[in-house]
Amino acid sequence: MDYFIQQLINGLSLGAIYGLIAIGYTMVYGIIGMINFAHGEVYMIGSFIALITFLVLGVVGITWVPLALLLMLVFAMLLTSVYGWTIERIAYRPLRNSPRLAPLISAIGMSIFLQNYVQLLQGARSKPLQPIVTGSLTFFDGQVTISYVRLATIVLTLALMVGFTQLIQRTSLGRAQRACEQDKTMAALLGVNVDRVISLTFVMGAALAAVAGMMVMLIYGVIDFYIGFLAGVKAFTAAVLGGIGSLPGAMLGGVIIGLIEAFWSGYVGSEWKDVATFTILVMVLIFRPTGLLGRPEIEKV
């Protein structure tokens, strides 16, 4: 039982991270109908920016941990957003009216470019970091430990998702975003600057991915230029599992993938955990391509 709860907590925090990244895939797909294969790299860049911010803060003497964490979060979200915005501008917008294959290839190219860019600037070796946030809660006579970082990951993700859902459901920006998903020409006729909404979608996806990148760095204490690949594929799987285009689906898919991975590692062994994820991806694509919360297109238009 203790062991089970331990894996559950691990799975939920991992799932929160996948969910945060998956939102970027699902929103971009929703609005321009393409998979942004460079999104895993955006997450990787977010985690590097958080790391660099931390090092810079150390140099300038800001060492009070809560303030340092807050500044890391803010800088990671802001600067990663700039990357997200730029990627759309450079790699996708010029191809807006091209055949579907063109932006796909451009996305893969952008993904490779960003990996090499970080590798060149930061080196290929992984970056270890002494733990910034230490300590944990223990339960069941020390049988279950929940580190503060994992707890913070879960809480922060919940807060972000609630806020983000409100933004999409209740604000006029959110309405414009959903309108563009459904009919860009009509949205433009009503006065929505569609290009701007698409840019903002990339910005929002990047900001959430940056949070994921920062939390991963804090949890595992080590990052490298290649972490975006596997995390990207898993978050993409989460988005497909939940139903690509669906926001709650991305969150749900992330949590399910996180749980499966944690329990697989805990009970079967960590060797095959990635295979488990990819098996799910293949199964979903075969048996339920619309995903768990994806919408079957039945409305009359």
Added chain:
Amino acid sequence: MSALLSVQGVHTFYGSIEALKGVDVTINEGEIVTLIGANGAGKSTLLMTICGKPQAREGRIVFAGEDITRLATHDLVRRGIAQSPEGRRIFPRMTVMENLQMGAIAVDDSHFDQDLEEVFTLFPRLKERITQRAGTMSGGEQQMLAIGRALMSRPRLLLLDEPSLGLAPLVVKQIFQAITAINRTKKMTVFMVEQNAFHALKLAHRAYVMVNGRITMTGSGAELLANEEVRSAYLEGGH
């Protein structure tokens, strides 16, 4: 009377296909003007060209004294042009309320409640359906929503593309009554494309006939209703 909209020698292309071949149309403030013509004549293309999607390759479009030919589509609604386009294009996965909010997205919210009440007075059905997802409504209700949504931007010029298409006669009557009411009480200028030539000509102050991307005839609604050519081409077998 002063011209609110003037379309001057407009040519529009889809790739290499020339859909409008030099169109001139003038709409005066306060008028209802209708455009009739066979399927594929280029009527919808004209309404969309006025809204910059696609943009005219040649010619000029002047609205309220300003050359709007090269303006971006999303800037036109702020100038005072709203369109209820062909096929209605309501947002199916949004509620009726959200669709109406989208209509008002480009204008400041201080008039929102008042404008909403006016739309509900015009189409009481929409008020009953306020929380319903728009995609699940009937064709007539969707058409009311498309017009209501256009009105929420407080336009000076309302463009309507086949508002009666595919609707039951009773609903058609309601829609046309609403269009007349909008024109009379709100002094709104209306430019309307219609297949239902009989109704449209009866309603309109003036009318244009389009054939193959060109305007071939123009006159008052009554004149065109009486015209032999128009009768045999667009009204026979009708009412």
